Amino acid sequence: MEKPNSSLTEVAFSNEVVSHTNVEVNSIYDVASLKTIPRIDPSQYLSFDMMPGPTSVRFCAKLWSIIPLTQNQEQSIKDTLGADYLYGYLNWYNNIPLFKRMARDYGAVVRIQGPFGGDFVVMLLMDDAINLTQTDGPYPIRSCLHSLQQFRLKNKQYQHAGPFLNCGSEWKKMRTLIEETLHNIVPHQGTIVRNACKEFVQRIAHIRNRRDEVPLTFESEIYKWSLECMWGLFFNKRCGFLKTGGLSESSEPAGILSATTGVIAAIRRCEFGVLVWKLVGTPNWKNLVKHADLLDSAIKKNVCKAQESLRQMKQNEKGVTPENASFLEMLLLKEGVSPESVLTTLLEMIIIGVNSLTHAVSFLLYHLSCNPNVQRKLYKEISTEQDLNKMQFMKVCINESLRLKQPIPLLNRVLTNNTVIRNYYVPKGTTIVITPQLYGIKQEYFENALRFKPDRWLHDEMKLNGYPLSSLPYGLGGRACFARSLVEMQLSSLMSEIIRKYRVEYHYGEINSTNTMLAAPNRSLRFTFIDRE
Ligand code: HEM
Secondary structure (H helix, E strand, O other), X not given: XXXXXXXXXXXXXXXXXXXXXXXXXXXXXXXXXXXXXOOOOHHHOEEHHHOOOOHHHHHHHHHHHHOOOOHHHHHHHHHHHOHXXXXXXXXXXXXXXHHHHHHHHHOOEEEEOOEOEOOEEEEOOHHHHHHHOOOOOOOOEOOOOHHHHHHHHHHOOOOOOOOOOOOHHHHHHHHHHHHHHHHHHHHHOHHHHHHHHHHHHHHHHHHOOOOOEOOOOHHHHHHHHHHHHHHHHHHOOOOOOOOOOOOOOOOHHHHHHHHHHHHXXXXXXXXXXXXXXXXXOOHHHHHHHHHHHHHHHHHHHHHHHHHHHHHHHXXXXXXXXXXXXXXXXXXXXXXXXXXXXXXXXHHHHHHHHHHHHHHHHHHHHHXXXXXXXXXXXXXXXXXXXXXXXXXXXXXXXXXXXXXXXXXXXXEEEEOOOOEEEOOEEEOOOOEEEEXXXXXXXXXXXXXXXXXXXXXXXXXXXXXXXXXXXXXXXXXXXXXXXXXXHHHHHHHHHHHHHHHHHEEEEXXXXXXXXXXXXXOOEOOOOOEEEEEOO
16 A cells, blocks of 8 residues: 655644544534544554445446556546546535435445546545645645536636636645735725625615515526626726616626526536536537636626736836726736736636625525524614624624535545545545535534524634634635635625615525535525615
8 A cells, every 4th residue: 555645644643633533423523522632553544445435336336447448438437427427416416414324324434436436535524624624735636617627728728727726836826816916905895895785785676576575586686796796806897787777688797697697507517417518519518618708708808908908007107006906907917927817717706706605695685584683683783883894793694604504515625645534544636525514504513503693603712623613614724715805895795785774584485505516595585675764
């Protein structure tokens, strides 16, 4: 057996390893019982084959190992039918019962072998996921959105896939530049975001019916708000998504809105099930290309304009500062950043960001409308405090809503080192599935876990292995979401405008998350917005 590399061994053993190998997974698991155990003797490693998992799939894998195929055939079958298929299945299914069954039958870590190769390990406890961030090296790898990657690299022949999909030093360099630029720009975004929020509030007044209820298509109104915020951030201008009278079908904003929702729907379908689009152009693949192309051209147009405006600023010897420039312009000025990599970055940020933001707003409104006491308390805070940064209760409402419904319910990492996970020796290249949607509702971590109780965040500092528990909706480690402070500013700005003006109610069936790769509400958002005065 190949030995773990020395740097990993050092990380794992020079620091003590936090583990809970003695804890029965089926029993109630108590965070306080996390045990710090001393060095593990390498002779006690258990082989990866001993990690529990469903045996029928394992049997198929054994068959696979005796069928001789060329490497190319192996790769194409693996790509089309292997781990991707199972991973898609996992995304699509209502995962919670599946995970609970896995934990009951196999324990805290479960190995699933694709029938044609491509093993992955499902991590059912949060502390294993957190420990993983200590060993996944400087360039953690995420493996997903293969369809979007194919669009960028093969269809468009771009050099890089973008910050969500990229790996290695290229990813790190771009991520650092994006983080720096966001950090400088976000403090100057207040007015743009506030204006979008005010327009949204007016739009609600315009679209609600005589019973103060908004139409079944309300989610698309939230999409418009998210897009307006994102356009403001990227291009420092309004695009007009939230026009009071609505969008004409042939307008540019209507096209961008339809492409944003269309591309997400197409990606979801492409990533689920057998990846036939890798071999032939399926209708889902064609839709993805159509919508992503439209977004690409809209962004490209703005990149050209920004280049021109930077040229003029230079000619006029006008300095470019975060106060007078957009995120796009600031990024274009960074050394070694090509317009093409800016383009891919913005496209990804729109696809990931707009979708996540929309989902977060939908569920925050839903949770507040189902919990009038909480909404009352929030209203009181908004009425007495003007400064968003000082609204503590607002912050915990956002935390609590994201705990219950994550916009990105499952994450993954491909191991960059041979790694010891709960004494099992797991080879590098294995995909690890991390399950924040399960951690968020675990009774063992959160008392009355299924209840929306923002107050819980006001008491003790809830930490696990030194990490705030609330951070997992944004992922973890070096690849966690870098837009968190932007998101918190946008969400609190919107909620303060809405709740100041309206009391929000909801009178229909429970709304759940579809829990697909990029999640969405599974019902129409038929909220009632009642004027407060
Ligand atoms: C409520 C809103 C949001 C939530 C809950 C959220 C959550 C996440 C999560 C869970 C990840 C994956 C982290 C991991 O694998 O550990 C992620 C990554 C990412 N998010 Fe967000 N996100 C949100 C909004 C945004 C916005 C508004 C943007 C763009 C402005 C954005 C851009 C990205 C990008 C580019 C990545 C990839 C980062 C990397 O791999 O280095 N997200 N986000």
